Amino acid sequence: MKPTHTFRAEHITAGYDNKTILHDVSVTVPSNKISIIIGANGCGKSTLLKTMARLIKPTAGQVMLDGQSIQKLPGKQLAKVLGLLPQSPIVPEGITVADLVGRGRFPHHRFLKGWSKKDYAAVAEAMDMMNITEFADRHIDELSGGQRQRVWIAMALAQQTDILFLDEPTTFLDITYQVEILDLLTDLNRKYGTTIVMVLHDINLSARYADYIFALHEGKLVAEGTPSDIISNALIKDIFALDCMVIEDPVSTSPSVVPIGRHHNKLDAMTINRTGQPVHLTESVM
Amino acid sequence: MMNETMMAIYRSRMKRKRRYLLMTCLLTVLALGLMALMLMLGNTIYPVKDVISVVLGENVKGASFAVGTIRLPRMIVGLFSGFAFGVGGYIFQTMLRNPLANPNVIGITTGSSAAAVFCIIVLHASNAFVSIASVVGGLLTAIVIFILSKGSSFSIGRLILIGIGIQAMLNAFISYLMVIGNTYDLPSAMRWLSGSLNGAKMENLYPLIVTVCICTPIVLFLANRLEILELGEQAATSLGVATNKTRLLLLLSSVLMIAMATAATGPIAFVAFLAGPIAKKLVGVGFSNIVPAGLIGVILVLAADIIGQFAFETRYPVGVITGIIGAPYLIYLLIRINRKGDL
Numbered sequence: 001m002k003p004t005h006t007f008r009a010e011h012i013t014a015g016y017d018n019k020t021i022l023h024d025v026s027v028t029v030p031s032n033k034i035s036i037i038i039g040a041n042g043c044g045k046s047t048l049l050k051t052m053a054r055l056i057k058p059t060a061g062q063v064m065l066d067g068q069s070i071q072k073l074p075g076k077q078l079a080k081v082l083g084l085l086p087q088s089p090i091v092p093e094g095i096t097v098a099d100l101v102g103r104g105r106f107p108h109h110r111f112l113k114g115w116s117k118k119d120y121a122a123v124a125e126a127m128d129m130m131n132i133t134e135f136a137d138r139h140i141d142e143l144s145g146g147q148r149q150r151v152w153i154a155m156a157l158a159q160q161t162d163i164l165f166l167d168e169p170t171t172f173l174d175i176t177y178q179v180e181i182l183d184l185l186t187d188l189n190r191k192y193g194t195t196i197v198m199v200l201h202d203i204n205l206s207a208r209y210a211d212y213i214f215a216l217h218e219g220k221l222v223a224e225g226t227p228s229d230i231i232s233n234a235l236i237k238d239i240f241a242l243d244c245m246v247i248e249d250p251v252s253t254s255p256s257v258v259p260i261g262r263h264h265n266k267l268d269a270m271t272i273n274r275t276g277q278p279v280h281l282t283e284s285v286m
Numbered sequence: 287m288m289n290e291t292m293m294a295i296y297r298s299r300m301k302r303k304r305r306y307l308l309m310t311c312l313l314t315v316l317a318l319g320l321m322a323l324m325l326m327l328g329n330t331i332y333p334v335k336d337v338i339s340v341v342l343g344e345n346v347k348g349a350s351f352a353v354g355t356i357r358l359p360r361m362i363v364g365l366f367s368g369f370a371f372g373v374g375g376y377i378f379q380t381m382l383r384n385p386l387a388n389p390n391v392i393g394i395t396t397g398s399s400a401a402a403v404f405c406i407i408v409l410h411a412s413n414a415f416v417s418i419a420s421v422v423g424g425l426l427t428a429i430v431i432f433i434l435s436k437g438s439s440f441s442i443g444r445l446i447l448i449g450i451g452i453q454a455m456l457n458a459f460i461s462y463l464m465v466i467g468n469t470y471d472l473p474s475a476m477r478w479l480s481g482s483l484n485g486a487k488m489e490n491l492y493p494l495i496v497t498v499c500i501c502t503p504i505v506l507f508l509a510n511r512l513e514i515l516e517l518g519e520q521a522a523t524s525l526g527v528a529t530n531k532t533r534l535l536l537l538l539s540s541v542l543m544i545a546m547a548t549a550a551t552g553p554i555a556f557v558a559f560l561a562g563p564i565a566k567k568l569v570g571v572g573f574s575n576i577v578p579a580g581l582i583g584v585i586l587v588l589a590a591d592i593i594g595q596f597a598f599e600t601r602y603p604v605g606v607i608t609g610i611i612g613a614p615y616l617i618y619l620l621i622r623i624n625r626k627g628d629l
Contacts, residue, residue: 054523055524078526083524084520084521092516092517093571094566103513106514121292123295133291133294136295165524
């Protein structure tokens, strides 16, 4: 099992150029668990993840790993503990799958040393786990979107970090592949105890796969906790400005959000009040 | 403990490594062969034995002057400038992830030429001054291109277009200088238009040799980081690469090498542009192609110079020959990029 780490973002204010996106956000990442950051577009989910992965330098506050500021740790040393899969990494032209996965070993390499047995073992293990062994010698451009994403995750796995961040790992994938990726990440968490933090768009998949959820709204942390503790009609209304009904996911018993639009409402004589409880029309003020 | 996956990965990696080593050896042999040929060929053809004696410092009647004073500096300048063009071009192309993002195409070598031609025609400056000006011109052009393409967010496509624009402006400036220049200044200015190994003198080559000898170890040390940089800013940072520092060092080393080489030979057309892609074709991807690209630079320059000197009735400078080889590749690349739809 992976060791326990205390990973904290303390009073982070961050953004791009002159635009501040995050305002005084503090989070403590639960060690060895899967955490998911949710929120509407532009609320600062990705910014928070990137700041925690030292891709963005906060203008105030700091990110602490086991009591040390990550900005002060040497790059390679931090890269052995903390990995990030960016939203759109770039595929070098003509590279094979095994080669790309092997690049995840960079922080473990020392100057002028070739690949050690450990490197081969780590790459093989990552590829086996992501079921991409059969593609080892193929070029990345020959693979489908879902296969490609598995290759990138394998690269992050080969880095063998205790903490893994993923920025929207399921975006642009069909539902089948979304579930597949999230299942594989859960395998990873269960098998090794890897601490996973990711940004996801799909609120229902988030509620199902997360042990812990951070909800952001306009650059502020508005709620955190287990999905069943915090996902409510009120929270969804707050962060997405969407009327909905939270029901129990029949498969996982986690909360599931059913949106209420302006059309196709077959709840007949019922309407839904702000707390989401079905209310008879006669009782409500029309 | 070795499982099947591990063995498969090991085998294919070794296969690529063998290909890399084999190709590098072949290229080295080819480069050495061309170097020898450059020393042997000329108005009088000297046998290998005489050439070796001269290089070792013995006095051979006739050969000592022709080989030692004329052909050796010509070969050395071809060797070092070819290597510098090849390595510098490869680093640009890899770091900016586009074969068009290249000192030849985006006008850095043209910046060197423009500065040199200006010094010759307007300032009537000494040779040493012209060389320094051409290095400064190359560096300045690189800085201007990077500042202009910075904008609100950096884009490689914009960098290339700005570079092409700046190159066009500099070329127009050179043409203007050639028109207003004195007739007797034109021959020395001509060298800055197409690149030539003519008139190389040993004592003028030390800046280039020293630069190549200092910059090559630096870029080789950074070779692994360059490969990681290819994955993009974010992935590289999270793999522990100090991206800004690495990029700056790589750019500085390659611009210096290119500028020094241009100061020594003029802008030998398309060598920096061709070396990287040829290396990639021959060696494949997966190991750093810095050394193979440098060797291909050497081979291109020396082979083109030999062809230019001996294949035709008239002697052509090396840059004319590399231009003839390089231009079709540029067109091919533009057509391919046009099909793919992105710069």
